[in-house]
Every structure is written in structure tokens, then in C-alpha cells.
Amino acid sequence: MSEFKELIQELGKGQEAAYKANKELLAVVTEASEPGKAGHAREVARALAAELNALTPARKDDKGKDVPQTLVYSAAVRRRIAQLLCYVAGAEEVPALAAAMNDMDVREAARMALEVNLSPEATKALLKATEAVGPAFRVGIVNALGRRKPAEAVTQLQELAMNDPEPEVRIAAVEALSNIPEAGSDSSFAQAAKSECPCTRSRANKARVRLAETLRLAGHKEAAAKIYRAIQNSDADAAQKKAAELGLKALA
Amino acid sequence: MPPKPMFKRRDFLKGSAATLAAATAIPTIIPAAALGKEGKEPPSRKVVVGVIGTGDLGRRHHLANMLLPNGRVEVAAVCDVDENHRNDAARICFERTKKRVGVYEDFRRVLERKDLDAVLIATPDHWHALCAIAACEAGKDVYCEKPLSWSIEESKAMVAAARRYGTVFQTGSQQRSDGRFRQACELVRNGKIGKVKRVNTVLHAVGPGDWKPVETPPANMNWNFWLGPAPYADYCPNRVHYQFRWFYDYSGGVMTDWGAHHNDIAQWALGTDGSGPVAVDGTNAKFADAGPHTVPQHFEVHYRYASGVELICRTDNFKDEHGEFGNGVKFTGENGWIFVSRSEIKASDPEILKVQLGASDVRLYKSDHHHDNWLDCIVSRERCICDVEIGHRSVSICHMGNISMKLGRALKWDPAEEQFLGDGVANAMLGRAMRAPWHI
Numbered sequence: 001m002s003e004f005k006e007l008i009q010e011l012g013k014g015q016e017a018a019y020k021a022n023k024e025l026l027a028v029v030t031e032a033s034e035p036g037k038a039g040h041a042r043e044v045a046r047a048l049a050a051e052l053n054a055l056t057p058a059r060k061d062d063k064g065k066d067v068p069q070t071l072v073y074s075a076a077v078r079r080r081i082a083q084l085l086c087y088v089a090g091a092e093e094v095p096a097l098a099a100a101m102n103d104m105d106v107r108e109a110a111r112m113a114l115e116v117n118l119s120p121e122a123t124k125a126l127l128k129a130t131e132a133v134g135p136a137f138r139v140g141i142v143n144a145l146g147r148r149k150p151a152e153a154v155t156q157l158q159e160l161a162m163n164d165p166e167p168e169v170r171i172a173a174v175e176a177l178s179n180i181p182e183a184g185s186d187s188s189f190a191q192a193a194k195s196e197c198p199c200t201r202s203r204a205n206k207a208r209v210r211l212a213e214t215l216r217l218a219g220h221k222e223a224a225a226k227i228y229r230a231i232q233n234s235d236a237d238a239a240q241k242k243a244a245e246l247g248l249k250a251l252a
Numbered sequence: 253m254p255p256k257p258m259f260k261r262r263d264f265l266k267g268s269a270a271t272l273a274a275a276t277a278i279p280t281i282i283p284a285a286a287l288g289k290e291g292k293e294p295p296s297r298k299v300v301v302g303v304i305g306t307g308d309l310g311r312r313h314h315l316a317n318m319l320l321p322n323g324r325v326e327v328a329a330v331c332d333v334d335e336n337h338r339n340d341a342a343r344i345c346f347e348r349t350k351k352r353v354g355v356y357e358d359f360r361r362v363l364e365r366k367d368l369d370a371v372l373i374a375t376p377d378h379w380h381a382l383c384a385i386a387a388c389e390a391g392k393d394v395y396c397e398k399p400l401s402w403s404i405e406e407s408k409a410m411v412a413a414a415r416r417y418g419t420v421f422q423t424g425s426q427q428r429s430d431g432r433f434r435q436a437c438e439l440v441r442n443g444k445i446g447k448v449k450r451v452n453t454v455l456h457a458v459g460p461g462d463w464k465p466v467e468t469p470p471a472n473m474n475w476n477f478w479l480g481p482a483p484y485a486d487y488c489p490n491r492v493h494y495q496f497r498w499f500y501d502y503s504g505g506v507m508t509d510w511g512a513h514h515n516d517i518a519q520w521a522l523g524t525d526g527s528g529p530v531a532v533d534g535t536n537a538k539f540a541d542a543g544p545h546t547v548p549q550h551f552e553v554h555y556r557y558a559s560g561v562e563l564i565c566r567t568d569n570f571k572d573e574h575g576e577f578g579n580g581v582k583f584t585g586e587n588g589w590i591f592v593s594r595s596e597i598k599a600s601d602p603e604i605l606k607v608q609l610g611a612s613d614v615r616l617y618k619s620d621h622h623h624d625n626w627l628d629c630i631v632s633r634e635r636c637i638c639d640v641e642i643g644h645r646s647v648s649i650c651h652m653g654n655i656s657m658k659l660g661r662a663l664k665w666d667p668a669e670e671q672f673l674g675d676g677v678a679n680a681m682l683g684r685a686m687r688a689p690w691h692i
Contacts, residue, residue, distance in 0.1 A: 015463055019543035030659045033677040083483070087677055108484070112685035118676070140688030147683075147691065168689065175691070206389045213416055239391030243417050 004028070004044075008051050011077045022080060029087040045088040049096035052081045052110075075105035082109035091119035098125040107137055115144035123150045130156060135166040142169060146176025154182045161188035167195075171203050178210035181218035185211060186227055193234065205236040209243045221251055299630050302329035302354075302362045302392075304383050305375030306341035307493055309397065314372055315341055318623045320348040325627065329354040331362045334493075335472040357474060359383050363390035370420075370630060373397060376496040377503040378482045381406035381692050384421070388413040393420040393630050395623070398516075399508035400643035404651045404670065405683025407644035409692045414640045420629045422636040423643025425516045426622035427594070434616055435605070436583065436592035437521040441614045444604050445585030448522065450562045452582040453514035455506045457567045458549050460540035461498055464490045481686035490544065498545035500658075505547025507657075508650045510579070511565055516638070516646035517581045517592070518563055520616065525642050528649055528667040529555035529563060534656030553653040558667075565653060574600065655681045 007028075010021035031037070032044040055069040073081070082100060085093055094117065100110035111129070114122045126148070129141045142160065145153045157180075160173035174192045177185040189211060192204035208231055216224035224247065231244040301319060303310055310332070319325045330341035330353055338355050345353045356362050362371065363386055370393035373383045381401050387394045394414070400423050401407035414421040427433045440448060466486035469475035475487045482501045485491065496502040497509050504511075519525055537551040548567075555563040569578045580593030588600035599605050609615065619625035619637040629636045648670070655678055656663050664673040672678040686692070 015466070015544065016542060020541070023539065023541075023543075026658075027660070030661075030677075033659070034661060035675055079484070086680070108687060112483075112687075115685040116680050118680075136688055143688060143691040144685060147685070172689065209389075209416065213412075237391065239389060239417060242391065246416065246418055 004047050005051065008048075008073070008077065008081065011080050012074050018080075025084055029084050033087045041088045042090070042092070045085065045090060045093050048081055048085050049089070049093040052078055052085070052096045053099050071103075075103070078103070078106045079109035082106065082113045085113045086116050089113060089117050091117075091121040093117070094119060094121040094125050097122075098129070101125075101129055101132065104134075107132075108140060111137070111140050111144055115147060123148060123152065127153060127156055130160060135168050138166070138169050139172045142172040142176050146172075146179050149179045151180065151182075154180055154185065158185055158188050161185075162191060167197065167200060171200050171207075174204055175207045175210075178207040179214060181214050181220060183215060183220055183223035183226075186223075186230075189227075190230070193236070202237065205231065205234070205240045208236075209240050209247070212244070212247055216247060216251060225251055297631075298324055298326045299627055300326045300328050300367055300369045302331065302365065302368045302371045303327060303341065304331045304359045304362060304371050304373045304387075305379070305397075306330050306332040306337045307334070307374065307376075310372075310374035311337070311341050311344060314374055315344055316348075319372065320345065322623065322627070324624075327353055328368060329356060329362045329365060331356040331359050333357055333474040333477040357477070360386065363387055363392060368392055370394065370626075376478075377508065378402045378496075378501070379480055381410055382481065382690055384410050385413040385692060388417040388419040388421075391417065393626075394640075395422045395424060395626050396640075396643070397424040398643065398647070399504060399512035399650060400640070400647045401651075402503070403681075403683045404644075404648050406692055407640075407647055408670065411640050411644050418633075419640075420626070420633060420636060421640035421643075422622070422626040422629070423638040423640060423646075424622070425513060425638045425643060425646065427513050427517055428520060428617070428637050429619040429622040429625060430594070431620065432592055432594075432597045433517050433520075433581075434618065436581070436590050436597055437517065438609055438614065438616050439590060439599075439604060439607060440521040440583045440585070441523060441616065442607075442609060443585075444588070444607055445583060445590055445600070446587030448561050448583055448585045450564065450584045451518045451522070452570065452577065452584070453511065453518055453563065453565045454569060454577055454579050454582075455510040455514065455565065455567050456579060458498055458506050458545060458547060460542060460549060461490060461495070461545035463544055464488050479687065481690040484687065488544075498547050500546045500654075503547070504650055504654045505545075506567060507547075507551070507553070507565065507653050508647065511650040511653070512647050514579075514581045515563070515565060515649045516642070519642075519646050519649070521581075521583060522557065522559075522561060524557065525645055528557075528645055529652070529665060530558050530667065531556040531662065531664050532652045532656045533662035534653050535660055535662060537657040537660075547654075548657055551653075551657060553656065555649065555653070563649070565649075651682075 007021045007025050011018045029044060032041040054072040056072055058069060059067050061067050097110045097114050101107040114126055126141055126144055130138055132138055157173045157177050161170055164170045174189055189204055189208040193201055195201050212224045212227040228244040228247045232241050303315055319327050327345050330338050332338040342353055342355045371387045372395040373380060374397045377399055380396055384394050384396045466488045469487040491499055532555050534553040537548040539548050550567045552566040569576055574589055577591055580591055582591040588604060590599045617637045625637050652665055663675055663678050666673055
């Protein structure tokens with residue numbers, strides 16, 4: 001793995017060196033990601049995760065005081081490591097990625113790597129990160145949960161949709177819930193659809209149409225029909241009402 | 253004589269015949285053709301369009317050559333994250349029509365306009381899905397440039413949104429509106445070269461690109477918005493405008509740039525618009541050694557359909573026993589071959605091209621003008637020649653090829669489930685995580 005570390009170091013040495021190093025590292029991770037090579041994938045993932053938050057060695061200065069440890073790699077290199085982890089990371093790498101989410105310059109890349117990590121541990125890390133600082137980042141976390149659609153996220157997403165102090169997080173949670181076939185979520189949609197902000201109302205109604213379709217495709221026909229009819233009887237835009245009409249026709 | 257007033261769609265549908273007659277001084281008996289089909293727009297009514305993405309293609313091709321000269325269209329809005337591009341687009345509109353259009357940086361503001369019937373999307377690929385889905389949800393009909401999407405997950409979501417909202421959706425694969433390509437596909441479909449064995453689609457090679465230093469984005473460019481859902485990268489002039497095609501973060505290289513055209517024609521001729529290949533092998537791809545382009549320079553990707561037909565999509569001209577073939581599509585059957593491109597059609601036997609198809613033969617959707625077909629369908633509410641599902645299936649072939657090339661391994665595909673078989677990482681690459689706040 002020493003060649004591996006050298007390649008990672010090259011990622012921080014200017015555009016052209018980084019390009020070449022990234023190309024070689026991509027070859028490593030894509031080969032490791034091949035079905036039937038789980039052992040090699042583990043080895044590569046561990047090596048990458050070890051570098052993601054690597055610190056300089058602990059040492060003392062000439063007065064015997066501890067010199068603060070710093071991150072070995074720049075934010076740009078660490079973002080690239082997080083991208084490479086998308087190919088090979090599993091449950092074991094989740095703590096490293098979760099720790100990287102504490103770094104403002106790396107956290108989006110770490111979040112994206114967790115988003116594609118299929119382990120339940122990744123879902124837990126994302127759920128925990130909904131308590132993080134920064135509405136923009138938290139919107140990304142909520143979007144990630146919406147894309148993963150884990151049933152265990154429903155309660156927390158419903159809570160966020162109803163009660164998060166940030167309006168952008170609330171509506172993002174509503175939109176995330178529209179991907180998960182849980183009829184009980186409609187109450188949070190109905191609340192968002194009554195928002196004073198016309199943009200929020202519009203987004204909520206669009207998400208409501210999606211929720212109805214999610215339920216319809218999952219076989220919850222009555223729940224879907226109820227939502228479609230509620231949309232038709234609301235002050236949603238004509239487009240949403242037309243979509244509701246089409247949805248009811250599809251149920252018939 | 254005063255000009256006929258243009259009716260807003262909702263006003264027309266609500267008005268009585270007497271009111272209409274009084275307002276327009278036309279006979280009280282109005283031919284059905286003038287009114288359009290029941291519940292649908294009269295053909296004489298202009299379609300009000302917003303153009304999202306007014307770079308070179310958006311301005312030169314769509315605005316200047318297609319929309320502004322078209323008497324059936326009123327362009328009412330232009331939108332681009334590059335201020336120079338949107339101002340240029342507005343100027344082109346004013347010079348042609350003497351009317352001022354709305355000028356926007358944010359496509360969401362365009363979609364809020366109640367007066368727009370439709371939008372034409374000519375942004376870089378990584379923005380197609382977000383703009384198109386939002387347009388469907390806003391009740392607008394859509395023309396979206398090819399390649400339809402940045403990923404298979406995105407184009408599936410576009411199909412779902414279009415069906416959910418009953419959107420009339422045209423993919424910009426305009427070769428289907430070219431009589432040469434239709435002739436070739438009809439001849440193939442009707443067995444005039446016998447059972448098809450192989451289809452070759454020839455694109456072109458891509459250079460490695462030139463390194464330029466990163467710099468502060470120019471004042472006219474909203475770089476963060478340009479990036480949108482794509483991973484963060486420092487601004488560099490060689491990443492934007494036409495050049496975005498050569499960076500995987502924003503596009504799929506020539507596989508999606510030209511492959512979306514020619515692989516679409518392959519699908520049309522094979523009759524597999526609702527399906528696709530079952531295997532793909534992109535292990536023969538050459539990427540630049542030193543960059544900066546991240547897409548392959550040269551490749552020869554092999555696909556196999558369940559019928560046994562082989563599709564070979566390559567960057568470079570090829571020679572076989574029939575000659576040398578460049579950019580275009582060659583169909584090889586048991587009894588002959590046909591090659592078609594934007595400039596020619598030729599066959600193993602010139603007599604094949606003289607065949608007149610009859611009433612009992614397979615006839616393909618006829619469109620002589622891609623934009624007019626879209627406008628016709630906006631009125632009739634029927635599906636366009638390159639409906640969103642067709643665009644999705646065609647671009648899926650390109651994306652499968654890119655995934656195989658990126659992973660350096662052959663893959664098996666289930667076109668019904670739209671999943672790779674036995675390869676979780678390949679399936680993870682059917683989509684990607686987006687930068688906040690964007691999601692599909």
C-alpha cells in the first residue's frame with residue numbers, strides 16, 4: 001500500500017499530477033470493486049479511509065510542548081479520497097466518512113459517499129447528521145435520505161418536515177418523504193401546502209403528487225386516491241390538479 | 253381588417269361560440285379544423301416558449317434558426333447562468349421580433365411564468381433532468397436537447413415526471429426527423445437487407461484537451477449555479493460552454509454527444525425503443541494519459557441484444573469488406589447492408605434504396621421537422637417522434653457504455669428491470685449524489 005499512499009500524495013501536487021494520480025487510483029478502485037473481489041475491496045477501502053482524516057504524527061516541540069496535529073491532506077485531496085471511496089466503501093468506512101462530515105470543506109463529498117454506501121450504518125450516520133450545523137448541508141443530508149428511501153428514516157423526516165426551525169430543511173424533508181411509501185406522511189405535506197410562502201406551497205403540492213404516485217406504485221391504492229382527491233380539492237396549481245386527475249385515472 | 257386576436261388557452265376553452273364570433277368577426281360556424289381537436293388548441297395559436305440554456309446551441313440553432321423564424325412560436329423568455337449568453341439571446345430576439353423578452357438567470361423563475369406553454373432546454377447535460385422535471389411539474393411542455401440526461405436514473409425520473417403530468421416531451425434527437433434516416437430504418441425494419449446481424453455506429457475521437465490554470469470565475473458567470481448538481485470544481489475556462497462535453501462530471505463525452513444520435517437510430521431500426529441491449533463491453537477504451545479531459549479519447553464498445561444482434565459503437569472510422577465508413581450508422585444484414593449519415597445513404601445494392609414500401613409494410617413515425625413535430629404534438633397532445641421514453645432508452649445505451657468503460661469490465665443488463673446483473677457498483681453508477689440543494 002505504500003505506492004497507494006504516494007499516489008494519494010500526488011493528488012495534492014497540481015492539476016496534471018493530480019489527474020495522473022487520480023487515473024491510477026481509479027484503476028485501483030474499479031478493479032477492487034469487481035464482483036468476487038470483496039477481500040481486495042476491503043483492503044483498498046481501509047487504506048483510503050485511513051488517509052481520509054489522517055493527521056500528522058504526534059510530536060513535541062523543542063520546549064517539550066505538544067505540537068498540534070494537523071490534517072495531512074488538503075481539502076481537495078480529501079474530497080477526492082471520498083469520491084474514490086464511493087467505489088469500495090462499506091460499513092467499516094462509515095466512521096471515517098462521518099468524521100469527515102465535521103469538516104466544512106469536505107463534508108459534502110463525505111455526505112455523497114455515504115449516500116451511495118448501502119450499509120445500514122451509512123443510513124444511521126446520515127440520520128445523525130440531520131442534527132449537524134448549517135441548513136444548506138442539512139438539506140443535502142435530507143436529500144440523501146430521500147434518495148436512499150430507508151423506512152427507518154420516516155419518523156425523523158416527518159419530525160423535520162413538521163418542526164425543523166429552517167424552512168429549507170422542512171420542505172426538503174417533505175420532498176424526501178415523497179419517495180417513501182408511507183401514507184402517514186401526508187399530514188406533513190398538508191401542513192407545508194398551507195405555508196405562507198407561495199414557493200413552499202408550490203413545492204409541497206408537487207411533492208404531494210409524487211407521494212401519491214409512490215403510494216400508488218407500491219400498491220397503496222386507497223391512500224393514493226385519498227391524496228389525489230385532496231389535491232383536486234385544494235388550491236394547488238392547475239398542473240398538480242391535472243396530475244392528480246391522471247393519477248386517479250391510472251388507479252381506475 | 254383588424255388582425256385576429258390570439259386567445260389564451262384557458263380563455264379559449266371557457267368561451268362560448270357566440271362570444272368568440274363577436275370577438276373575432278369570423279363566421280359563427282367555425283370549422284372544426286380551425287378550432288383544433290376537441291379539448292385541444294387551434295393550430296393557429298402561437299406556442300409561447302421559454303429557452304433555458306442560451307449558449308451557442310441555444311442561441312445559434314434553436315433561437316436563431318428554429319424558434320424565431322417559426323410563425324407558430326412566440327419566444328417570451330431566455331435564461332442562462334452566463335449573463336453574456338442570456339443578454340446576447342435577448343438581443344437576438346429583439347433584433348428579429350422587435351419585442352423584449354424576459355431575461356433570467358434562474359430557470360425556476362422562468363417556470364413560474366403563467367404565460368409560458370413550453371420550454372426548450374439547451375443547457376449542459378448535467379442540468380437537463382432538473383430543468384425538465386421542474387418544467388413538467390410547472391405544467392410546461394418540454395423540448396430537451398440530447399443526450400436526454402447525465403445518467404439512467406435521471407432519464408427514468410424524467411419519463412416518470414412527463415407521464416405524471418401528461419407532458420408533451422420531445423428529445424432533441426433530430427435525425428429521426430431526417431428522411432434519409434427514416435428511409436434506412438424502414439428498409440431495415442422491412443427486411444430489405446435480411447435478418448440484421450450487426451449495427452455499427454461511428455462517432456469521432458476526442459482529444460486530451462489543454463491544461464489551463466484555474467481562475468476566478470468571470471463576473472458574468474454564476475459558477476456555483478453553472479455547476480449545480482455536479483461535484484465542486486474550481487472554475488477553468490476549458491470546462492465550460494462547448495468543452496463541458498469532455499468532462500464526466502457534466503457529460504458523457506462523444507458517447508453521449510454523438511452516440512445519443514446514432515445509437516438512437518440503431519434502436520429505431522431494430523424496433524427496440526422500449527428496450528435495449530442485454531450486454532455491454534467497454535473494455536477497449538483509451539483515456540488520455542495526461543488530461544485534462546476525463547472522458548475516453550478512443551473506444552469501441554460492443555453491445556449485444558437478446559435477438560443476437562450486435563451493436564458496435566466506436567469513435568473511429570472503420571473498414572470492412574464493404575468499404576470504409578465514417579460518422580454514421582451501418583446496418584449489416586444477411587442479404588446486404590445500408591449506411592446512412594447526415595449527408596448520404598448508400599447500400600450494398602442501389603436497388604434497395606429504390607424500394608417503395610407498401611400498405612402492409614412497417615411504416616415508421618413520419619416527421620419532416622423536429623421542432624414542428626413538437627409544436628404539432630403540443631396542439632394534438634400526442635406523443636412526439638422522440639418522446640421522452642425513446643430518448644431515455646437511447647441515452648441508456650450510451651450511459652451503459654460509459655459505465656462499462658469507467659469500470660473497465662463487461663456488464664450484463666436487464667432492459668426490463670433496467671439494472672445491471674450481479675454488479676452492485678455498476679448499479680450504483682446508474683445515478684449519482686447531487687450537490688445540495690439539488691435532487692431529482
